[in-house]
Amino acid sequence: xxxxxxxxxxxxxxGNLEKLKMAIRYGADAVYIGGQAYGLRxxxxxxxxxxxxxxxxxxxxxxxxxxxxxxxxxxxGDAEGAGxxxxxxxxxxxxxxxxxxxxxITICFSAAPGLPIxxxxxxxxTNYKTLEFWKSVGLERVVLAREVGIEEIREMRRHTDIEIExxxxxxxxxxxxxxxxxxxxxVNRDANRGGCAQSCRWKYDLFEMGGTAAKTLIxxxxxxxxxxxxxxxxxxxxxxxxxxxxxxLKIEGRMKSIHYVSTVSNVYRTAVDAYCDDPDHFxxxxxxxxxxxxxxxxxxxxxxxxHVPTEKExxxxxxxxxxxxxxxxxxxxxxxxxxxxxxxxxxNFGVGEEVEFYGPGFAYFKQTVRDLWNEDGEPIDRAPxxxxxxxxxxxxxxxxxxxxxxx
Amino acid sequence: xxxxxxxESEEQAEALLDAGVDTLYVGGHPFGLRLPRALALxxxxxxxQMAHARGKKVIVACNALMHNEQIEKLEMYLSQLAEMGAxxxxxxxxxxxxxxxxxxxxxxxxxxxxxxxxxxxQIEFWLQxxxxxxxxxxxLTLTELEKIQSKLDRPVEVLAYGPTCIHQSGxxxxxxxxxYADLDEQSDNDRGLxxxxxxxPDSRYPIFEDEDGTHIFSTEDLSLMGELQRLFDHxxxxxxxxxxxxxxxxxxxxxxxxxxxKKALESGTFESAGFSNRLRALQPQSRPLGTGFYLKNxxxxx
Numbered sequence: 001x002x003x004x005x006x007x008x009x010x011x012x013x014x015g016n017l018e019k020l021k022m023a024i025r026y027g028a029d030a031v032y033i034g035g036q037a038y039g040l041r042x043x044x045x046x047x048x049x050x051x052x053x054x055x056x057x058x059x060x061x062x063x064x065x066x067x068x069x070x071x072x073x074x075x076x077g078d079a080e081g082a083g084x085x086x087x088x089x090x091x092x093x094x095x096x097x098x099x100x101x102x103x104x105i106t107i108c109f110s111a112a113p114g115l116p117i118x119x120x121x122x123x124x125x126t127n128y129k130t131l132e133f134w135k136s137v138g139l140e141r142v143v144l145a146r147e148v149g150i151e152e153i154r155e156m157r158r159h160t161d162i163e164i165e166x167x168x169x170x171x172x173x174x175x176x177x178x179x180x181x182x183x184x185x186x187v188n189r190d191a192n193r194g195g196c197a198q199s200c201r202w203k204y205d206l207f208e209m210g211g212t213a214a215k216t217l218i219x220x221x222x223x224x225x226x227x228x229x230x231x232x233x234x235x236x237x238x239x240x241x242x243x244x245x246x247x248x249l250k251i252e253g254r255m256k257s258i259h260y261v262s263t264v265s266n267v268y269r270t271a272v273d274a275y276c277d278d279p280d281h282f283x284x285x286x287x288x289x290x291x292x293x294x295x296x297x298x299x300x301x302x303x304x305x306x307h308v309p310t311e312k313e314x315x316x317x318x319x320x321x322x323x324x325x326x327x328x329x330x331x332x333x334x335x336x337x338x339x340x341x342x343x344x345x346x347x348n349f350g351v352g353e354e355v356e357f358y359g360p361g362f363a364y365f366k367q368t369v370r371d372l373w374n375e376d377g378e379p380i381d382r383a384p385x386x387x388x389x390x391x392x393x394x395x396x397x398x399x400x401x402x403x404x405x406x407x
Numbered sequence: 408x409x410x411x412x413x414x415e416s417e418e419q420a421e422a423l424l425d426a427g428v429d430t431l432y433v434g435g436h437p438f439g440l441r442l443p444r445a446l447a448l449x450x451x452x453x454x455x456q457m458a459h460a461r462g463k464k465v466i467v468a469c470n471a472l473m474h475n476e477q478i479e480k481l482e483m484y485l486s487q488l489a490e491m492g493a494x495x496x497x498x499x500x501x502x503x504x505x506x507x508x509x510x511x512x513x514x515x516x517x518x519x520x521x522x523x524x525x526x527x528x529q530i531e532f533w534l535q536x537x538x539x540x541x542x543x544x545x546x547l548t549l550t551e552l553e554k555i556q557s558k559l560d561r562p563v564e565v566l567a568y569g570p571t572c573i574h575q576s577g578x579x580x581x582x583x584x585x586x587y588a589d590l591d592e593q594s595d596n597d598r599g600l601x602x603x604x605x606x607x608p609d610s611r612y613p614i615f616e617d618e619d620g621t622h623i624f625s626t627e628d629l630s631l632m633g634e635l636q637r638l639f640d641h642x643x644x645x646x647x648x649x650x651x652x653x654x655x656x657x658x659x660x661x662x663x664x665x666x667x668x669k670k671a672l673e674s675g676t677f678e679s680a681g682f683s684n685r686l687r688a689l690q691p692q693s694r695p696l697g698t699g700f701y702l703k704n705x706x707x708x709x
């Protein structure tokens with residue numbers, strides 16, 4: 001039986017320590033996080049050195065890796081202190097840093113020799129000579145630009161052995177990453193230094209000048225011009241990504257919830273394992289896609305992998321309606337004799353509601369909440385307070401870190 | 408001092424040389440980005456001869472983000488450019504630089520990755536890899552540019568006149584919108600289409616689509632006419648005049664004015680108000696002039 005020997009890693013985003021642990025529990029082989037400087041998500045929950053230490057220890061104890069994004073495009077003075085930063089990351093045992101700026105690469109090589117560097121997607125790598133260039137500089141991995149097609153990746157793999165990381169899931173920048181300063185020019189917020197105001201998603205008039213008068217092209221009643229893309233999902237096409245030689249399958253979304261991170265990691269872990277264990281008898285399980293839709297915030301598409309995105313892969317006006325689930329509670333413990341689970345509430349829920357439990361390894365079941373007790377063992381109808389501890393009877397066994405969601 | 412001006416044809420190239428520019432900037436598909444007109448190799452060859460006959464130089468744009476198919480054709484293109492005597496190319500894709508390194512042609516490159524060129528340390532990285540200069544991002548302030556140039560012994564090119572590209576997408580954004588809105592329209596470069604942010608009624612961002620995707624430009628045409636003395640004093644002596652959205656004689660007249668300003672600076676007789684007024688008179692009504700990021704405080708943009 002054929003088996004995929006070089007199984008690609010599932011790489012998940014982790015906005016904070018809790019998400020990092022969840023992503024790894026739910027199957028991620030590696031996570032990427034931000035430090036308190038030099039990243040592009042100034043508003044994401046970024047990691048202190050102590051949190052990194054804890055995250056790295058947790059990951060390494062489970063055979064997972066931690067990468068730190070330091071992909072800011074620096075101006076004069078911005079790179080001050082970066083040497084100490086990289087040196088500390090190396091001492092902490094971080095597995096790689098993700099950089100796009102050559103000045104930062106130079107600093108990293110000299111301050112923290114041996115700390116692997118991955119080229120960020122911000123550097124827009126779109127051809128195999130570019131990959132060879134970065135290999136000659138000493139980088140271990142290149143995160144491809146989102147504009148490459150699957151055939152182009154196959155071609156790259158034929159010409160270079162540097163590690164290739166490619167996005168498989170999540171929101172997409174409408175620009176060739178890094179080639180956008182709309183936000184700089186419109187509101188003085190530098191997209192390449194973490195300040196992106198998402199100006200591409202604003203609504204614009206599109207017009208032409210006839211003499212001195214402007215003539216709009218926006219039809220009466222139509223949505224204005226805007227530049228938002230539907231999200232990427234290559235779940236159905238993972239075999240193509242794997243066979244093309246991608247080494248790391250990247251899920252976007254350091255700002256996303258624990259619900260999102262756990263669900264998407266779980267699904268991709270399961271699908272990648274299923275394919276790699278027996279590629280010749282692989283069949284796609286529609287349940288995987290159903291799971292993804294429970295956390296999807298926009299429509300999904302294959303980005304540039306099979307064709308240049310058309311109007312169907314862009315969002316004009318309001319996002320199309322899709323089923324939404326809320327993260328309701330996290331399982332803290334379970335008593336198999338009484339079949340009672342102890343839960344930490346995350347969103348209001350109560351008796352009579354239909355809920356779903358899910359856990360690592362694609363464990364999953366639905367049930368109705370039949371009973372509920374508060375911390376003192378008193379029966380209650382609802383669990384209204386964030387983080388309150390409640391107990392309830394569950395239909396099937398659960399384990400700590402199973403999550404519960406509801407429609 | 409080096410005034411670089413884009414040229415869209417052999418005729419305009421000749422007129423620009425007559426006007427006294429030092430270097431012409433030309434290019435074609437699929438290697439050059441956002442040019443006023445894409446030129447074929449033989450046209451570029453003619454322009455090189457024309458320039459060399461007058462002791463002037465020609466830089467050829469190879470600053471596209473290249474995909475495999477393009478990079479495979481680049482080797483031949485670079486060899487042809489070297490053979491016809493082009494003085495330099497611009498390049499921003501590390502793959503293109505890698506190809507050039509391997510070819511060992513007598514063809515220097517100037518690093519040009521638009522928005523990604525924002526510090527002396529970055530530029531130093533490319534100088535170490537053989538670049539002979541760099542084109543600074545338009546999002547830098549003059550304070551930053553002065554600092555950058557002071558740390559480097561090779562020229563940092565500054566946009567002294569022209570529009571600033573503020574967005575490049577691989578997607579055909581106009582065509583996609585036409586399809587969505589059921590419009591029977593063409594996305595011709597010369598059509599003169601703009602975006603307006605309704606929250607800023609004065610905004611007017613030129614937009615067009617071509618083989619490289621969709622390009623959006625700033626509302627203002629940058630003009631450093633009022634700041635040339637400062638550039639001159641701080642060693643920022645390489646100025647680009649970009650005519651990507653401005654064709655024919657009007658652009659040549661503007662280039663001639665900058666050449667005159669350069670001479671005035673060299674002879675110590677430059678007086679910015681007069682030159683700025685003359686530039687305003689030449690500037691198309693539809694394009695306001697501005698100083699972009701140049702006069703901002705570096706701390707105002709974060």
